[in-house]
Amino acid sequence: MYRIGVLSDTHLAATSEALAFLVDLADSYFAGVDMILHAGDVVAPEILQGFTHCPVMAVRGNMDPATPGIPDKRVIEVGPARIGLMHGWGASYDLEERLLNEFSDAELDVLVFGHSHRPVCRFHDGILLFNPGSATDRRQAPYHSVGILEIGEKISGKIIRID
Numbered sequence: 442m443y444r445i446g447v448l449s450d451t452h453l454a455a456t457s458e459a460l461a462f463l464v465d466l467a468d469s470y471f472a473g474v475d476m477i478l479h480a481g482d483v484v485a486p487e488i489l490q491g492f493t494h495c496p497v498m499a500v501r502g503n504m505d506p507a508t509p510g511i512p513d514k515r516v517i518e519v520g521p522a523r524i525g526l527m528h529g530w531g532a533s534y535d536l537e538e539r540l541l542n543e544f545s546d547a548e549l550d551v552l553v554f555g556h557s558h559r560p561v562c563r564f565h566d567g568i569l570l571f572n573p574g575s576a577t578d579r580r581q582a583p584y585h586s587v588g589i590l591e592i593g594e595k596i597s598g599k600i601i602r603i604d
Contacts, residue, residue, distance in 0.1 A: 442593035443519050446471035446495075449480035449528070449555025450575035452504060453488055463491030466576065470587050470601055471495075476519065478590075480555035480573070481528025486511055502528035502555060514543060522550040522592045529556030537561070537570055550596055560586045560600040571598045 448466070453459035471477060477492050481502025489497050499511050505528075514527035525544040529536050533556075540554050551569045559582045560574035573588035585604045591597045 442591060443476070444474045445519065445524075445590040445592065446474040446477040447480065447553055447571065447573040447588040447590055447598075448477070448576050449553075449573050450482040450502070450558050451479070451577050452482055452484050452575075453577065455485035455487055459485070459488050460491045462577070463488060466587065466603075467492050467494060470589075470603060474589070478517070478524070478526055478553055480526060480553050481505060482555060483511075498526065500526050500528055503530055516544070516547050516549070520592050522596055523548060524551040524553060524590075525549045526553045529554045533557040533559070537565070541565070541568070551590060551592075551598075553590075558582050560588070562588070562598045562600050569596055569598055574600065576603055 476495055477497045479499035481500045482504045484504055486508045501511050501513050517524045549568050553571050558575040558580040561570055561572040574582050574586035576585050576587050579585050584602045586600050586602050589599045
């Protein structure tokens with residue numbers, strides 16, 4: 442069984458407070474995870490170094506600078522699962538459909554995304570659609586949140602309220 446910590450839309454500047462926040466996430470909600478996925482809008486990619494206990498994979502969000510090693514989208518294989526990772530863009534009302542179209546030839550098991558700041562954890566045509574919400578900027582969401590994916594014989598996700 443693989444446990445993956447997921448976050449998005451952190452919008453953090455490169456400050457000691459932001460780094461401390463990520464270290465706290467790593468030590469609490471993401472303790473014991475095998476990997477962390479960030480679905481974009483990191484803003485200051487260097488702060489991802491706050492996650493030192495496991496690999497971190499990120500994609501570029503609409504608020505992120507172009508950064509070597511951080512593509513616009515990627516497909517990650519974790520155990521038996523193929524995970525698509527992309528931030529998203531534009532209006533929220535058809536965001537999931539547009540992202541699914543971006544990965545239409547990838548045979549995904551999970552699609553991790555961000556952009557809307559609203560948590561999503563549901564299956565659509567056999568694919569787990571997973572948006573962890575935002576740990577720092579909830580906008581219209583009812584709370585700040587992160588997520589955990591569990592990949593094994595079954596695939597599941599859980600949104601975790603952090604406030």
